[in-house]
Amino acid sequence: MFGYVRxxxxxxxxxxxxxxxxxYCQLCKILGREYGIFSRFALSYDCAFYALLALCAPGGQxxxxxxRCVCNPLKACTYLSSPGEEYKKAAALCVLxxxxxxxxxxxxxxxxxxxxxxxLVPLASGQAKRAAKRYPFLAETVEAAMEGQRQAEKNLEGxxxxxxxxxxxxEAVFGELAKENERQKPVWARFGYFLGxxxxxxxxxxxxxxxxxxxAFNPFVRKLGLExxxxxxxEERAWAEExxxxxxxxxxxxxxxxxxxxxxxxxxxxxxxxxxKGLPQVQREILxxxxxxxxxxxxxxx
Amino acid sequence: xxxxxxxLGVSRSATDxxxxxxxxxxxxxxxxxxxxxxxxxxxxxxKMKEIxxxxxxxxxxxxxxxxxxxxxxxxxxxxxxxxxxxxxxxxMSGRIADAEQILNGVPAGxxxxxxxxxxxxVLYRRGWLEEAxxxxxxxxxxxxxxxxxxxxxxxxxxxxxGMYGGYNPxxxxxxxxxxxxxxxxxxxxxxxxxxxxxxxxxPCC
Numbered sequence: 001m002f003g004y005v006r007x008x009x010x011x012x013x014x015x016x017x018x019x020x021x022x023x024y025c026q027l028c029k030i031l032g033r034e035y036g037i038f039s040r041f042a043l044s045y046d047c048a049f050y051a052l053l054a055l056c057a058p059g060g061q062x063x064x065x066x067x068r069c070v071c072n073p074l075k076a077c078t079y080l081s082s083p084g085e086e087y088k089k090a091a092a093l094c095v096l097x098x099x100x101x102x103x104x105x106x107x108x109x110x111x112x113x114x115x116x117x118x119x120l121v122p123l124a125s126g127q128a129k130r131a132a133k134r135y136p137f138l139a140e141t142v143e144a145a146m147e148g149q150r151q152a153e154k155n156l157e158g159x160x161x162x163x164x165x166x167x168x169x170x171e172a173v174f175g176e177l178a179k180e181n182e183r184q185k186p187v188w189a190r191f192g193y194f195l196g197x198x199x200x201x202x203x204x205x206x207x208x209x210x211x212x213x214x215x216a217f218n219p220f221v222r223k224l225g226l227e228x229x230x231x232x233x234x235e236e237r238a239w240a241e242e243x244x245x246x247x248x249x250x251x252x253x254x255x256x257x258x259x260x261x262x263x264x265x266x267x268x269x270x271x272x273x274x275x276x277k278g279l280p281q282v283q284r285e286i287l288x289x290x291x292x293x294x295x296x297x298x299x300x301x302x
Numbered sequence: 303x304x305x306x307x308x309x310l311g312v313s314r315s316a317t318d319x320x321x322x323x324x325x326x327x328x329x330x331x332x333x334x335x336x337x338x339x340x341x342x343x344x345x346x347x348x349k350m351k352e353i354x355x356x357x358x359x360x361x362x363x364x365x366x367x368x369x370x371x372x373x374x375x376x377x378x379x380x381x382x383x384x385x386x387x388x389x390x391x392x393x394m395s396g397r398i399a400d401a402e403q404i405l406n407g408v409p410a411g412x413x414x415x416x417x418x419x420x421x422x423x424v425l426y427r428r429g430w431l432e433e434a435x436x437x438x439x440x441x442x443x444x445x446x447x448x449x450x451x452x453x454x455x456x457x458x459x460x461x462x463x464g465m466y467g468g469y470n471p472x473x474x475x476x477x478x479x480x481x482x483x484x485x486x487x488x489x490x491x492x493x494x495x496x497x498x499x500x501x502x503x504x505p506c507c
Contacts, residue, residue, distance in 0.1 A: 158432070158433065159432045160425070160429075160430035160431070160432050160433050161430075164430075167429065183345070186341060186342065186345075187342055187345060190340070190341065190342055190429075193429050194429060197429060223432070242471075245464070245468070245469060245471070246462035246463070246464075247431075247432060247462070248468050248469075249461060249462050249463065249464040249466075249467065249468030249469065249470070250431045250432075250435070250458065250461045250462045250468075251431060251468070252464075252466075252467035252468030252469075253461035253465075253466035253467035253468060254340070254429070254431070254461075254467070255467060256466060256467035257336055257337060257340060257342065257346075257466075257467075258342060260331050260332060260346075261332075261342055261345050261346060261349065275467075276467065279467070279468065279469075280464070280467070280468050280469035281469070283468060283469035284469045284471070287469075288469075288471055
């Protein structure tokens with residue numbers, strides 16, 4: 001995943017923001033403890049969101065503790081720990097997704113550009129095996145999604161078919177979080193389906209310009225009839241981005257519909273903020289403000 | 303029955319106006335029209351029923367009488383003149399795979415507007431929103447006067463416009479302000495709705 005699923009901070013209460021941060025920090029701590037310090041670099045907003053959602057599920061428990069930041073001992077930090085498996089599952093997911101992402105980079109990029117990935121893959125592969133052994137369900141689901149993705153891109157499928165594997169991945173993973181609650185399960189699964197679809201489409205929309213230049217596969221190329229183009233003029237780009245935005249809006253609307261029906265034990269306002277305000281904000285930043293082109297660092301800061 | 307005040311999320315001391323506002327906000331959130339093509343429809347209907355009952359109970363307690371919200375409207379319904387009544391009943395009962403199988407068996411030459419509409423409905427329920435939209439617009443092209451098809455297309459287009467989620471560059475994120483653009487587009491939409499039903503709001507378009 002790609003770090004697109006995050007709250008829109010200005011609309012969070014201070015209390016909610018510190019809760020979110022405490023979940024993020026706890027995940028970072030667990031990630032380091034379970035999979036080694038280097039795996040902390042794999043931490044993403046997406047996996048923090050998964051942990052947050054897991055804690056909202058029936059039976060989740062949290063306890064606030066104070067400590068020091070694992071990376072910076074001078075900084076005090078609040079952690080929201082849980083006696084359950086939630087963080088461990090989120091950490092496993094994080095490791096698995098990062099491993100597959102690195103492997104993907106190996107296949108897609110040239111020798112020099114993929115040098116970094118080449119060095120990291122052996123390290124990640126060991127940790128991914130460990131994660132897979134602990135949570136075979138997660139590993140199989142991720143594996144199936146990656147395979148589906150390769151197939152879809154090989155067959156040059158349309159937008160919907162290409163988004164399907166990622167959508168199915170989150171559908172399965174979120175559905176599983178609802179546990180035995182048969183009434184809520186379809187809602188959580190549907191929320192996952194469209195969130196996954198949104199994440200895939202957002203990533204594709206962001207990479208459109210780059211993929212046109214390099215000739216890499218991108219489902220929006222055929223949808224928008226850009227097969228002949230290498231470079232987009234300013235006007236063409238604005239048009240293409242508006243089109244991508246419309247596709248994302250349709251998906252975000254379905255995310256909100258599922259979200260309305262979800263019963264959340266805690267963090268409800270944060271989860272709703274992500275779906276209702278966070279996703280639009282990411283669309284705005286990437287497709288209209290082009291934040292990433294201006295400064296990568298600004299966005300990475302929490 | 304659960305406490306009706308709790309269902310609407312208002313305190314017992316809330317004024318009638320506050321109760322009404324809370325009810326309206328919830329009714330908008332769970333309104334069945336939004337879920338008409340979604341597998342989550344049953345749950346939304348249930349929620350809607352719950353808040354309707356809660357609102358009715360409160361108004362009955364306070365002064366008797368009340369006001370109930372319009373029922374569900376499912377764009378796919380059985381129609382007498384349909385050439386695909388079996389597909390329609392499969393879709394209505396949620397058997398999407400069966401519906402799709404029959405539709406895919408129809409040879410390309412005899413696919414009419416209704417076929418495209420129903421195929422679009424199947425795709426929409428599966429979450430394939432883009433292809434669904436393309437099928438709806440094909441259905442509308444082939445049979446421009448059909449209200450059922452244009453309603454489905456309108457819904458898809460409104461969702462793409464960012465009215466129900468996602469980002470609309472013409473709208474201010476922070477507030478629910480109404481600008482001149484919103485007013486014009488609102489009027490145009492009202493006009494479209496009127497025309498669907500045979501009336502007309504803005505005679506020149």
